[in-house]
Amino acid sequence: MDTTATVSAVETVGPDTYALSFDAPDGFDAEPGQFVKLGTEIDGESVARFYTLSSPTVEDSFEVTVGIDPDEGGEFSAFLAGAEAGTEMTLSGPFGDQHYDGEARAVIVAGGPGVGPAVAIAERALDEGGEAAIVYRDDDVSHADRLDRLAERGVAVHRLDAADELDAAVAESTTGGDGETVFVYGFADLVADAEAAIEAAGGDADAAKVENFG
Incomplete structure (x- = not known):
């Protein structure tokens, strides 16, 4: 359109x-x-x-x-x-086709303005009866109110500093269960680290829905 x-x-x-x-x-x-x-x-x-x-x-x-x-x-x-x-x-x-599509569990790894789609997908998943987890890496927190409300609704929200490793938070957030999809939204360094963390947690980075902001 x-x-x-x-x-x-x-x-x-x-x-x-x-x-x-x-x-x-x-x-x-x-x-x-x-x-x-x-x-x-x-x-x-x-x-x-x-x-x-x-x-x-x-x-x-x-x-x-x-x-x-x-x-x-x-x-x-x-x-x-x-x-x-x-x-x-x-x-x-x-x-774009890297979007929420009714997944039963959404795990979103985000950095920078990627927190926008992260909170949106988590909210949508919960509203439709699903589950969600967010791994958000950035020194400056955006959408703090929405992140807090999601945590109150039972979403596991991991807030990391920009220099932090993603591996532990991604491993804790992913279950490998049926209906779980990992989403990644952020700039190139975040995307590369997220894909490595997904693989380290025993997941398949190629199966993740990824939007690289450049």
């Missing part, structure tokens, strides 16, 4: 991290873990980036979580950081 979407709310959910909610266009549907392409025009030039959904469902609205590097972010990052309710953007998608 190629259309436009209007920002309905902007919330700061961590250091230099924002959750942007959009009014869902007619006919738009997506699953947690899929991603969309958002764009605008700056100084007469079209700019666009991909962002993964951080809402467990799409009904009247959907959400993406955006991490912005204040030292390296470009014009579009500045545009998103300053977005307000009523801001209109172009919207394409959804894209």
Whole structure:
């Protein structure tokens, strides 16, 4: 789908991290873990980036979580950081098949803005009667309130510093049981470490659903 979407709310959910909610266009549907392409025009030039959904469902609205590097972010990052309710953007998608698809148990390994799809998938799994565990590695915690609520609902939430190894937390989170799927959302170093940790825990990294942010 190629259309436009209007920002309905902007919330700061961590250091230099924002959750942007959009009014869902007619006919738009997506699953947690899929991603969309958002764009605008700056100084007469079209700019666009991909962002993964951080809402467990799409009904009247959907959400993406955006991490912005204040030292390296470009014009579009500045545009998103300053977005307000009523801001209109172009919207394409959804894209990607590395998303929640009714798995009975979801184990999500995430870093950086990957915490957005992590909490969304865990919320969706619990809402549908399933189980979830989250391994989240980052020095700066985003979506802390949602992580706390998930922990209260019985989700095993492992919060690690950026320099921490993943092996123990991944091994503790995975059971190898039927219906369990491991999801990985983050930048390349997190993805590589997660895949190694999955293998070390006796799992199959090739069977994991992985989205590498680059």
